[in-house]
Amino acid sequence: MKLLTLTLSILLLFIACDDTKISNISPTDKIKATNPEKLTLEDTQKGKLTIQHIIKNSGNFKNIDPKEEEILKNLIVTSETKNIKILFFFTTWCEPCEGIIPHLENLRQQFNEAITIYGISVDDFVENSDNFKQVLEAFAQQNNIQFPMIVDSNRFKFLEMLNGIEGVPLLALYDENGSYIIHYLGAAPEEMIEFDILQRLEKR
Numbered sequence: 001m002k003l004l005t006l007t008l009s010i011l012l013l014f015i016a017c018d019d020t021k022i023s024n025i026s027p028t029d030k031i032k033a034t035n036p037e038k039l040t041l042e043d044t045q046k047g048k049l050t051i052q053h054i055i056k057n058s059g060n061f062k063n064i065d066p067k068e069e070e071i072l073k074n075l076i077v078t079s080e081t082k083n084i085k086i087l088f089f090f091t092t093w094c095e096p097c098e099g100i101i102p103h104l105e106n107l108r109q110q111f112n113e114a115i116t117i118y119g120i121s122v123d124d125f126v127e128n129s130d131n132f133k134q135v136l137e138a139f140a141q142q143n144n145i146q147f148p149m150i151v152d153s154n155r156f157k158f159l160e161m162l163n164g165i166e167g168v169p170l171l172a173l174y175d176e177n178g179s180y181i182i183h184y185l186g187a188a189p190e191e192m193i194e195f196d197i198l199q200r201l202e203k204r
Helices: 002-013 068-073 095-114 132-142 154-161 190-202
Strands: 039-042 048-053 075-079 084-090 115-121 170-174 180-185
Touching: 039 154, 048 154, 068 075, 068 180, 075 084, 075 170, 084 095, 084 190, 095 115, 095 190, 115 132, 115 154, 170 190, 180 190
Parallel strands: 084 115
Antiparallel strands: 039 048, 048 075, 084 170, 170 180
16 A cells, blocks of 8 residues: 555656646747846735845856746745745646645645745636636635735736746745745645655754
């Protein structure tokens, strides 16, 4: 039974929705994140999340597009609460995204104020959505989502800063100082996320 559980967990780690939907911006349309100004995002619970892209000096190679994983590592993510931030990128039609939500809720309850999870839907970034907020609200109610969601206009600017994302679900963790910890593409096992959170909390 333990072997079966481990095998299923490994398989789930590599399950993600079709990344061709998420990265559908052509290279000429991509917006390079060359401006280090901060973006402030307001969530559905009236909290504020601040995102800053730190540009590192790359010598004479300024025209090379940064890789997505490097952009995630070069973000500073802070809020009014000094705790671990988990950015959860998803779409409402992605089954693995829906499947990971109960596990995120378990982590939210387990760690309480030590972490904050932020849901960031990319539905309308991928395709036109006339009723985006209504669809998102229905999705949140259907899945009993208790963590805050980012829905304000700067969300789109943030996604453009990332030049699109590789796929969903995508989770990115940042520490209490806003520095990158780790990210997972696909339905990462709850135990793996828990371990990484505990590792960070022990370093305080």
